[in-house]
Amino acid sequence: MENTKKSGFGEFVNNKLMPPIMKFVNTKAIKALQDGMIYSLPFIIIGSVFLILSNIPIPSVAAWLTATGWSAFFTQAYTATFGVLSIWAVVGMAYVYVRNEGYEALPAGLTSLATFFLIQMMNIDNPIKGLMSSGVTNSAGKMVLTGKAVTANIDKLPHALQGVMTAPVTGVFNITWLGGQGMVGAIIVGLLVGWSYSAMIRKGWKITLPEQVPASVAKQFTAMIPAGIIITVAMFIFAIFSHFNTDLLQYVYNLLELPMQGLSDSLGGAIVIGFAVSFFWFFGVHGGLIVGTIAGVFLMPNTAANAALYHAGKLSLANGAHIVTNEFYNNFINLTGSGITIGLVIFALFAAKSAQVKTLGKIELVPAIFNINEPFLFGLPLVMNPLLAIPFFLTPVVIAISTYLVIYFGIVPPLNGVAAPWTTPAVVSGFLIGGWKMAIWQACTLLISTGIYFPFAKKYDALLLKQENAKEAAKAADGETVDAQ
Template sequence: MNHFMQWMTESFAPRMNKIAKNPWIASIQDSILTTMPVILIGSLVTILTIFQSFIPGFPDFTLLSSFSFGLLSLFLAYLIPNTVMIKKHHSKTAKQAGLAGIAFFLMVVNPLFEEGNMTLTFAKLGSSGMIAALISGLFTGAVMNLFASHSFFSEDTPIPDFITVWFDTLIPITLILMVGWLFTFQLQIDIFETIASLFQPFVAMGQSFWGFVFLSFIAYGFLYSFGISAWVLAPITQTIMLKGMGDNMALVAAGAAPTNIFLKETVRLFMVGGSGVTLSLAIMIAFLAKSKRLRLIGKSPFLPSLCNINEPLIFGIPVAFNPILMIPMWICQLICPIVVYLTLQAGWVPIPAAPWDFGFMPQPIVAFFATKSIAGALLTLVNFGISWIVYYPFFKIYDRQCCEEEKQNLECKTEAIEKERLAHEIQ
């Protein structure tokens, strides 16, 4: 175990953090984070639709979601190349890269032109087109970055910067548009469907039972226990989850039942207290610990844990890099996702079919709005109970260890004071 911990600390964790700081990965992460307001608007509309069932004549706010969460891929097509250029220190041409990203993505969705009218499938602009938006954004960013180090003008040119940017971006933007024009309109290749078909096995695997359990364990349990944020895997997990929600919304709109389970909303059903299902541990440390150190430190992480913010607990107790507390964290992140998946698949809890991302609320409330059912709230309580059973014996071991350390420290201090007193008397 010591060799494993040393390898994780000195080799694995630094490499994963290095990957997270890679400008291409970081650009995707930052772009997704930037779209959070429009995702939250979609969540707000989910609340408003509940009132429609009880208040006759209550307005239909669905279009608010359509023009916020429903345009997610279009926003990402702009944000990703824009952010790539900023991360690559070419901020002068960042906005132009974003505009080129939108233009290329709109070509990729393969619109139909008839008698001067352009027709496209609106769903492709939302989360259903997220993979195509990521590919389009990264391709645009790569081309713009390639040409950014070359300029028609010298650094000391008297020509204003905005004019030099015009000319310096003409060639890369033209090249990007030519690629879209060639494949979509000349070769009649549906890039959108090609990308979707290539990634479909990967997405399907992520939505499977084993994919759900594996990704939940790795992202929210294993990596986090070594202090590595789940955002390292955001390009993978967020793509699967957001696309899954878009597909569920399309299924419901077509009169079918939602089928995708690996969603941001379903992850909330087991993350009671945050990644690692740690609310039970926070309560134990705050109110049941005999160790003075644990009781003192444990009070501050308790309230944040109620709102699923557990960084103070993970790094303050700590749980991260703590062999005793890491093991139950891993166990919870295996058992609870299994319980959630099987429960939703059996139909005991409705599969979410509308975005809900107000995660910083007590989890039963989050689950109620995400699933629109009391059963969803009860499922979080079941997972809380499971986590309590798993964490408790390990908590007792760690608490006893801390008490022994405090006792030894006290004895050492007492012995040192006694030696100092005797030395003073001899003098």
């Protein structure tokens, strides 16, 4: 009866639950989102290196870097890579969408970029307004003029001059909206441009030149009508929002991105993400791919926001830092592989008695160091294995909860926004994304994994050993029978 129930539940998941999920994951938009975001990965990692260099946590070294000007150079490199994350996303998603449709893709990516620029106000607040609240400091960080004093002096100027000094600076791009805060807007623009551009090309809305015209030139004319229509529509959208003294990116940020960030950056969000990865993998579906694609939309802006706070020297929960970021997902929930299976590796190497577990433990050791555990997922297996399902589901949930709480209660600092590649070994990644305290906590999570997996692995190993001994006994009995004959 128990096996029937398990089989029935497995059939329900595979036949009823998984098909609509996989259909959603394989839609054109989600594929473009997933593959388009990959183009930003090199810039995120490179920018993370410069983010670390511009914020060396050694006062004497940091002071020397500031005095010599190198800190400013590192900041420039960070801003031009990680700091404009939304640019890479908006180009990449439109490019991939149109490429997957079989058309010339680069013009679509560039059209998407132009649209993204067009729908935002090209201005920033005047720096003087900031000084009126924060005051003026010297190179050593000492206050030389309070905000109140700055305001008092400005008030002495003629009103016309006051207006000029406090008016927004126009004709510039606002870096805020090119980074994490513009990410959801970039996703919407990238996907809509990719879809509409492909649809117009498919319907033949293009300028066709004679065959004598070089192909490189003809392709650009092919893009002219779709690009022109998209940009014209974007201009009208900008005009409508300008009437209300805002723009589409700010509207999307307040309407969608802030609530989504709040939803993902919660204990409940951490639990759902931690459980979902193992849940999908248990039924043989790539949980990391599904959850990473969907959750990344919410978590990447959290990472970018923390990086900006870290760069400004204001990384704290009180200043709005996020607990659940993309690195929380990559370097904790998926540490040593989906299900955080390092506990199984340790058991296999030091306590296993069955040949199957001991052999797979040796095979899995090196991949586990780099957060890969397919040998266990399909070889042990963990997929559709009810005997190991509880620790496989439980471990990432426990670590998600405990990691959330140690950050929430200030035991370790928030993640600093540095994007360590997901293959970075444990403890090393912890140091990069949160300093020595996070490295120690990451080591603790490895012990938690071991403690959860050990009793279940012991029972499963004993079962395998019994089966292996039975096979050996059967072989021996067959051999004796042959000899007797």
